Each structure stands twice: as structure tokens, then as C-alpha cells.
Amino acid sequence: MKAIVRTQYGPPELLEFAEVAIPVPAGNEVMIRLCAASVNPLDLYLMKGAPWDRMPGLRKRKPMILGCDVAGRVEAVGREVTQFQAGDEVFGVTGFKGNGFAEYVCVAEVSLGLKPENLTFEQAAAVPVAAITALQGLRDKGGIRPGQKVLVEGASGGVGTFAVQIAKAFGAAVTAVCSTRNVDQASSMGADCVIDYTKEDFTRSGQRYDLILAASGHHSIFDYRRLLTEGGVYVAAGGGLFQIFEAFALGPVLSRMGRKKMGFFLTKVTRKDLDFMKDLLESGKVVPVIDRSYRLSEAAEALGYLAEGHARGKIVLTA
Structure with missing residues (x-):
């Protein structure tokens, strides 16, 4: 599968749209085929690293797939998963570990919710964080x-x-x-x-x-x-x-x-709160605001735009 990979700390231009192995869901995880994702300041931090990460001789780290907010369709579930099944349309977060900007994504069951029926995948991906x-x-x-x-x-x-x-x-x-x-x-x-x-x-x-x-x-x-x-x-x-x-x-x-x-405070995305937001979104009381949309392969450009600090609402990626 294709994914946005950070091979070294630095600006968006260093990111690679690379071929990587399809992940296998752990017992408590759900594997989804990505339909959309969105970018967050967390992605910029994981891309650039802390100041000490960029010191000479310390720039290279284990390759990492960026991305946190995701939306898509369930492809497979781990043996411990009880709330989702293949075909479900879902949205949620991968957490601080990244791995969201990829064609297939594994997400912990507790960090995932059913997608609001009135939202597109792009709108749903804009919601979680x-x-x-x-x-x-x-x-x-x-x-x-x-x-x-x-x-x-x-x-x-x-x-x-x-x-x-x-x-x-x-x-x-x-x-x-x-x-x-x-x-x-x-x-x-x-x-x-x-x-x-x-x-x-x-x-x-x-x-x-x-x-x-x-x-x-x-x-x-x-x-x-x-x-x-x-x-x-x-x-x-x-x-x-x-x-x-x-x-x-x-x-x-x-x-x-x-x-x-x-x-x-630090945000902790839970299924309970994703369900709470689902109700607000389906009632029309809250509507995601999307500034720009990019293809997954254009994630570097999307992150560059986010870094400028002028986005009006969310920036989304489509698979």
C-alpha cells in the first residue's frame, strides 16, 4: 500500500509517498480502508521533531507514517473487537503513534466510532481531534x-x-x-x-x-x-x-x-465522545468547516499550508 512516510525530521518536502506493508490488526484493533484523513498540528510536530531531534547526527530516525484523524470502511477486525464489523463506515484517531496517512489503517476499537450518516468521509475525517x-x-x-x-x-x-x-x-x-x-x-x-x-x-x-x-x-x-x-x-x-x-x-x-x-489539558479521543459528537453532527447543530482538500499523495503540500497558520477550519486528505 501507499503511505506518507517521515524518514527524517524536517520540512514537508522531506516526506515520501512510499510503498509500505499493509498493517495487520491486533486483537483490539480495527483495520479500515482509508477514505479520508485530516491534518493537525500534531502531524507538524511529528514531522519536524523537537529541537534536540534536529541536532546534527540525530536527524535520522526509524521511518514513521504520519497522520491521526481518519475515516473509512472497516476491512477486518481483531479477535477481541465486538463493536464493529466489515463494511461499517467509521471515523476516529490512531493516536500519537501516527500511521493515519495510508491506504489501510489500524485503529484501536476504543478510538473509533460509527460515521455520522449525514457526513461525507471528508467531513467525518475533519472531526475527531x-x-x-x-x-x-x-x-x-x-x-x-x-x-x-x-x-x-x-x-x-x-x-x-x-x-x-x-x-x-x-x-x-x-x-x-x-x-x-x-x-x-x-x-x-x-x-x-x-x-x-x-x-x-x-x-x-x-x-x-x-x-x-x-x-x-x-x-x-x-x-x-x-x-x-x-x-x-x-x-x-x-x-x-x-x-x-x-x-x-x-x-x-x-x-x-x-x-x-x-x-x-491534553485531549483524549474516546468512543463515548465520538458518539456524542455524532449526535451533534447528525442533528445539524455542528457542521465541519473545511478549508481545503488534497489527495493523500499531496500530504506534504497540505502540511505546508497548515504550517502557514491561516487555515479556515480543517484541511483534509482524500485517499
């Missing part, structure tokens, strides 16, 4: 409730487009923060208020929010703290390394100083 990150950030980490004032920073990206819609589905009043070219898109997704960050610094608006989800945070944790109501919650779900470090290191400390809670 981004939508579950938004869901867990708002619901589990943020404790979202109906009637709350919620701010989503980075409302035009993969996580942000889902966060705006999910927050509205939970009955919140949503303020979306994005650039000028994405204002209309944010409004069309249901945002009650849209702030163009190129014209207005929302951290100095004087407004207060019950929940802030920074899908692409670029401000100090102290700025976010100032924007929270008493008992409010700030959740860092993405952004610059400095903002993530602040949330990870200072969030627990600041959370003990008063009633405002601040922090960072």
Missing part, C-alpha cells in the same frame, strides 16, 4: 453551562470552528475572536458577537466572560485572568509555546489564588 478538543475543553475542563458568556479565541481554526458551534449547542452566548477575513464565517456559525483582533484588542474591552477557550492563544495568562468573572474558567487548548507553558506552569498556582480557574 479538533472537535473532541473543543468539546473536552468546553465541557470537561471549562464546565460550560447554558446562559454563560463564552469567548473563543482563534475561532476560525480547526478547534475554534468546532468550539463556537459546540458552545452554542450548550446554550452559551458566544463571542468569537478572529481576523477580518473570518468575521462573516464566525457569524454564520452562530457567534453572538465577533471581535476582529486586527482592529480591537479584546483583552482591553472591559468585557468579562464566564469561560474562555483559547484555541489559538497569543496573550499573557494574566490578561485572560483579568477577563474572567468570579468563578470563571480559562482553558488553553492551543497557541504559542509560551502561552501553553504559562497555562501549564502558572495555571495551577493562579487557580489557588481566588475562584478563577486556569489551565491546560
Whole structure:
């Protein structure tokens, strides 16, 4: 089969569309024939490696197939699998191990769900990591409730487009923060208020929010703290390394100083949450936003576009 393989750390141009062996599902795994996949910041990290991975003499590593978000049809199942059978249309994640950008993919049963009936494979592949990150950030980490004032920073990206819609589905009043070219898109997704960050610094608006989800945070944790109501919650779900470090290191400390809670979390995609999203998607309350579509063989180009940081929604690959 064909797959997108990282043979050494570096830019997208170093990726290879290579011939590799078809995987065999373990006892708890499902093998699917890939119909679509989507790219994520995780793929960029696995492609480039950490700074120490790129030191002279350390560039070469065991070849790795990139890719996490997948959608396709079940071809075979392991002996321990009970929830899926050949022919099922599914979507899910391969996890941090990659292996998703390939014609055949093995996925743990617990990380897979039945594809929403009203979605194409391309739309379904856009969902798992981004939508579950938004869901867990708002619901589990943020404790979202109906009637709350919620701010989503980075409302035009993969996580942000889902966060705006999910927050509205939970009955919140949503303020979306994005650039000028994405204002209309944010409004069309249901945002009650849209702030163009190129014209207005929302951290100095004087407004207060019950929940802030920074899908692409670029401000100090102290700025976010100032924007929270008493008992409010700030959740860092993405952004610059400095903002993530602040949330990870200072969030627990600041959370003990008063009633405002601040922090960072790591997404864990589960079948339960994939099923939850399936219901939202089939009801029409949430619709995946897809910016561009590429062929699987064009994954390097897709990752290059993602790295530019201007994607509006998700970028998908079709097999």
C-alpha cells in the first residue's frame, strides 16, 4: 500500500509517498480502508521533531507514517473487537503513534466510532481531534453551562470552528475572536458577537466572560485572568509555546489564588465522545468547516499550508 512516510525530521518536502506493508490488526484493533484523513498540528510536530531531534547526527530516525484523524470502511477486525464489523463506515484517531496517512489503517476499537450518516468521509475525517478538543475543553475542563458568556479565541481554526458551534449547542452566548477575513464565517456559525483582533484588542474591552477557550492563544495568562468573572474558567487548548507553558506552569498556582480557574489539558479521543459528537453532527447543530482538500499523495503540500497558520477550519486528505 501507499503511505506518507517521515524518514527524517524536517520540512514537508522531506516526506515520501512510499510503498509500505499493509498493517495487520491486533486483537483490539480495527483495520479500515482509508477514505479520508485530516491534518493537525500534531502531524507538524511529528514531522519536524523537537529541537534536540534536529541536532546534527540525530536527524535520522526509524521511518514513521504520519497522520491521526481518519475515516473509512472497516476491512477486518481483531479477535477481541465486538463493536464493529466489515463494511461499517467509521471515523476516529490512531493516536500519537501516527500511521493515519495510508491506504489501510489500524485503529484501536476504543478510538473509533460509527460515521455520522449525514457526513461525507471528508467531513467525518475533519472531526475527531479538533472537535473532541473543543468539546473536552468546553465541557470537561471549562464546565460550560447554558446562559454563560463564552469567548473563543482563534475561532476560525480547526478547534475554534468546532468550539463556537459546540458552545452554542450548550446554550452559551458566544463571542468569537478572529481576523477580518473570518468575521462573516464566525457569524454564520452562530457567534453572538465577533471581535476582529486586527482592529480591537479584546483583552482591553472591559468585557468579562464566564469561560474562555483559547484555541489559538497569543496573550499573557494574566490578561485572560483579568477577563474572567468570579468563578470563571480559562482553558488553553492551543497557541504559542509560551502561552501553553504559562497555562501549564502558572495555571495551577493562579487557580489557588481566588475562584478563577486556569489551565491546560491534553485531549483524549474516546468512543463515548465520538458518539456524542455524532449526535451533534447528525442533528445539524455542528457542521465541519473545511478549508481545503488534497489527495493523500499531496500530504506534504497540505502540511505546508497548515504550517502557514491561516487555515479556515480543517484541511483534509482524500485517499
